[in-house]
Amino acid sequence: MKEKVICGLQQVGIGVRNADETWKWYRENFGIDIPVVADEGVAERMLPYTGGKPQPRYAILAISLQSGGGLEIWEPRGRELNYPALPPRLGDLGIFIAKIKSRDAAATYDTFARKGFRLLSTPSISFAGVKHFYMADPWDNLLEIEEDAYVMVRSKAFTTGGTCGAVLGVSDMGRSIAFYGKLLGYDAVQADETGVFDDLKALPGGSRRVRRVMLGRTKPFAGPLHELMGPSHIELVQALDDQPVKIYANRFWGDPGFIHLCFDIRNMDAVEADCKALGHPFVCDSGADFDMGDANGHFTYIEDPDGTLIEFVETFRIPVIKKWGCYIDFKKRDDRRPLPRWMVKALRFLRVS
Numbered sequence: 001m002k003e004k005v006i007c008g009l010q011q012v013g014i015g016v017r018n019a020d021e022t023w024k025w026y027r028e029n030f031g032i033d034i035p036v037v038a039d040e041g042v043a044e045r046m047l048p049y050t051g052g053k054p055q056p057r058y059a060i061l062a063i064s065l066q067s068g069g070g071l072e073i074w075e076p077r078g079r080e081l082n083y084p085a086l087p088p089r090l091g092d093l094g095i096f097i098a099k100i101k102s103r104d105a106a107a108t109y110d111t112f113a114r115k116g117f118r119l120l121s122t123p124s125i126s127f128a129g130v131k132h133f134y135m136a137d138p139w140d141n142l143l144e145i146e147e148d149a150y151v152m153v154r155s156k157a158f159t160t161g162g163t164c165g166a167v168l169g170v171s172d173m174g175r176s177i178a179f180y181g182k183l184l185g186y187d188a189v190q191a192d193e194t195g196v197f198d199d200l201k202a203l204p205g206g207s208r209r210v211r212r213v214m215l216g217r218t219k220p221f222a223g224p225l226h227e228l229m230g231p232s233h234i235e236l237v238q239a240l241d242d243q244p245v246k247i248y249a250n251r252f253w254g255d256p257g258f259i260h261l262c263f264d265i266r267n268m269d270a271v272e273a274d275c276k277a278l279g280h281p282f283v284c285d286s287g288a289d290f291d292m293g294d295a296n297g298h299f300t301y302i303e304d305p306d307g308t309l310i311e312f313v314e315t316f317r318i319p320v321i322k323k324w325g326c327y328i329d330f331k332k333r334d335d336r337r338p339l340p341r342w343m344v345k346a347l348r349f350l351r352v353s
Contacts, residue, residue, distance in 0.1 A: 004270035005335050006185050006263055007223030009069040009232040010313055011061060012098045012163045013260040014141060015253075019075035023060050025138060027352060029115070030064070030100065031158030032071055034350045036318055037061035039292050045284050046301075049253035049309070055079065057254060059292070065153040065348060067230040068101045068162025072262065076254040083256055084247065087140070089205025090169070091239030093306040094247030095258035097134070097142040097167035097203075100160055101230075105131045105147040108159045120202040127199075128191035128214040128235075134203060139256065142203065150230045153345060166261055167235045168308060169244055173211050175305045176236050183278055184263060184310075186215035186234050194240070211238045222336040223266055224328075225315075228344050246307060253309065260301070262311035266335040268298050271312050275302050294319040294327075321349045 016022040027033045037059065044054040056077040063070035088096055102108040105123050112119060112135065120134040120142075131147040148164055170176040181187040191214040200206040215234045220226070253259050265271050268288070275281055284301040296317040302310050320326040320343075328343060338344075 001270055001273070002267040002335065004274055005223050005266035006221060007226045007266065008221040008229030008264055009163060009165065010229065010262045010264035011063075011070040011072045012095070012166060012258060013072040013074055013262060013311070014098070015074050015076065015081075015256045015259045016139060017075065017081060017256065019058050019060050019073045022139065023062055023071075023073050026071060026073075027062065029112075029117075030160045031066065031155055032062045032064045032162055033352055034065060034347050035060055035062045035352060036070070036347070036350070037292050037295050041292070043254070045286050046253055048283055051252055055252070055254065063228070063347075064155075064158075064160070064162040065228070065345065066103070066155050066158065066161035067150055067152040067228060068164050069229050069232065069262075070162050074254050074259060076252070081255055082251045084251065087204045088247045088257070089208070089244070090200060090203050091205060091208050091210050091237050092244045092247050093169045093171060094308050095166050095261065096169050096237070096247070097144050098163055098258055099144045099146050099165040099167070099233075099235075101148040101150075101162065101164040102145050102160045103147070103149060103151055104159045105133060105145055108145055109133055111159070121199055124199050127193050127197065127212060132199075134199075141257065148231070152228055152230065152341075153348075161230075164231070165233045165235065166258070167237060168304075169247070169306070170236050170238050171244065171306050173213060173236060173238045177213060177215065179278070179280070179305050180215055180234050180236075183274060183280065185217050185219060188216045188218045190214040190216045190233065205239075208242070209240045211240060212236070223264065224330055224333045224337070224339045225264055225344065227338045227341070229264065248307075260309040260311045262313055265312045265314050268300065268312065268314045272300070280304070289316075294322060319350065320346045
């Protein structure tokens, strides 16, 4: 069996009412403007999380060439959406915040302030030593803008790139540190503090006393697209004085909010073996030849210790210039070596302004 290769954070999934409207906002304001996938269909392989029956959906997976993971913007169709009874609070179980990278957090803040966006804090240095600030998108999804100097293709129009991690609520910090370290390679505790944090107070539940841990990796990512996705990290938050709730309790996958973290991988059989050995077997599996629009691959899901969905995608093919029938065939690429940069930059031909 070939070895497992984790290539990077491919995307953060977000459930929305109108995918085109949501992507337009992220495209025009963050430069997440390259649609690798835009596909209508039926979610037939997520039955444990969609009420036991297939659900119509429309999905857009878009990325930024500045680097970072993308957003998979997921619009359920043919049913009423189920919003949380109360807004999720810091420490509630699941994905609470999506992190988005910026090469200049102060400049990004100034731009967004001029646009009148809902900014929840001013730029400051986080407990992990990173310049950052918090904001909300027009649909109340929380975003953390984090400064990161890594850029693949510099944009003149945007200081932001794609996603670079997430803030997750957990119930047992030690158990979650072990899970993300052993399975996904986030094995470096970059910061670990307990208390009530000034930079969190503007967030729902931000006055809770929490333990807060930032995880990074001692080994860099590898694989064909790892230079595009770049570095990422996971921030774990555990509420200490009261009982957190599960953000997706009594709701379907695809309902509004952050629905999953997705990692780009090579060699799904090796990933499955590791997941089983750690007691987290696949809960959904597309099979080894799944088409989603013009892209093709193999996706699977597991649950983290608190039931948060983690997706793995082994990509086999993505379009570059559709009208000429040009695709990148990953089956012919080395599992660990990055694609030539000219090849990744060719994705600009998919750009939507």
